[in-house]
Amino acid sequence: MTKIPAPSEKTSSQTSGSSFRTKPDWIRVRSPGGVAFTETKGVIRKLGLSTVCEEAACPNIGECWTKKQATVMILGEICTRACAFCNVKTGLPDKVDPMEPGHVADIAAEMKLEHIVITSVDRDDLEDGGASQFVKVIEAVKARTPETTIEILTPDFRNKPEAALDAIVKAHPDVFNHNLETVPRLYPTIRPGARYYTSLRLLEKVKERDPSIFTKSGLMLGLGEARLEVHQVMDDMRQADIDFLTLGQYLRPTPNHVEVSEFVPPENFKAYAATARAKGFSMVAASPLTRSSYYAGADFRRLKEARMKKLANNAEKIQGEAF
Template identity: 75%
Template structure:
């Protein structure tokens, strides 16, 4: 007999054709997955249910998620587990460097869960990972995607910048109006200030930030976030489609069409970003190595142009 009192199951939203990807089945995917298991490493690719995991892992590109797989925050968009995290793994830095060496990575992205329970917010582990990578794979360029280090920002930024990552990424995620519902544990202007502080500490570190679209933001709000990012001297912006991980997460308000992403990309370039990635499947670390190389070339060209610019003639 059917239980008529049972609550109806939430209806899953149907994705448009341009957002669908094939299930990962390649040999390279399974090899990358096994390597992460062997070294007891977590990846944001799996924990955040990234749609690009099949493509990236086939190419043996993975974004390592340090400081465990349990987050102290509960953002409405994120699929990472929430709760009280376990102790920090002292072997994690060496295992991360070993994974980079075995995969032959030219560029690696390191991210983490929020660790509000730690005195430094986890900054010390980022430093150890960067140093281990510099020792074991000195030619690998390093991109970090950090939390906001709430209440510990200045000291955390200084320590990480001293370790010398090539790219410092922290995502604003959405427009300020949506923070109370989408990112309640964070503050928009605090996240913006974090990236501003990185540039103030070391202008040569590339800074990067990203947004998810489709959460109910308005076009002019997106333009304003771009302006805020440029005011903070952020070099690289990523724009991608938000996808609802489970029915309990924030729902997709709009599947933004590819041509709209193209238009946003053109506007971002006109505003002066060194690098722009804007498409439905764009994620923070998607094609990160290729994008970094292009961004580095763009800055070199910009600096060369500035040096060769003739000065004003004496009147």
């Protein structure tokens, strides 16, 4: 197992006292712009859709939109929770838009998307947490562009998780993503509206219902987590049979959000990735700028290839044992 160079064992109490820490060179990105970026923005505006790229102030928006890639955010722009790291607005959400599924299907068709990522705000005001809207969007995209693969990044549906999962699994997205975000110890301050084991169990239940759906989850680093805590989360994820792990640097969006505890060096991300692969993840994406949807389409293709290779190896092993 790869040893992480100069591992940080800081806790959340050891954060910087400054309002904003200077970002290291490896965090710098180009300002968004260009023809392709403007075209993507135009399509999104025309259809009246929201994107997590904008709402969460993603550092990769320039690169992704230039490549005609965007993560669509359904169920409005206002979240019912107030996580300490998140830039999405909090308050009383608007009514669910019945035209939204069709608009998402339109963007998949107009941008000729091979792979689409659909996420949402938390909607604890809705009885099903918004699960039925996810289902409608999945069905609309499949009807309009059946060749488009679908990845969803969901909330925890804490009101009725069992019914929500039954409906979503039946709709059969290609990838079910739900981020754990941070280590259990930091949940009370970083993600107070959620519970670590509830989120972990959600992913496990997807696999129990349909093993063919890829499951995916991610952590933000630099919030005060210790190295061994990250390793334990990896073990928990593998116990839940999660296929794909993402690790990225937490970046503070405004002075009103929780401070960055540290900027984790790229070499530490590489070491974490090596550890994760050794623990059995089919796919690992780990770098300071990695986000859940970053290179999602290309990663999905590699994830399918990894599964096919694993199935082939298992078949050869069984055949060899038979003789």
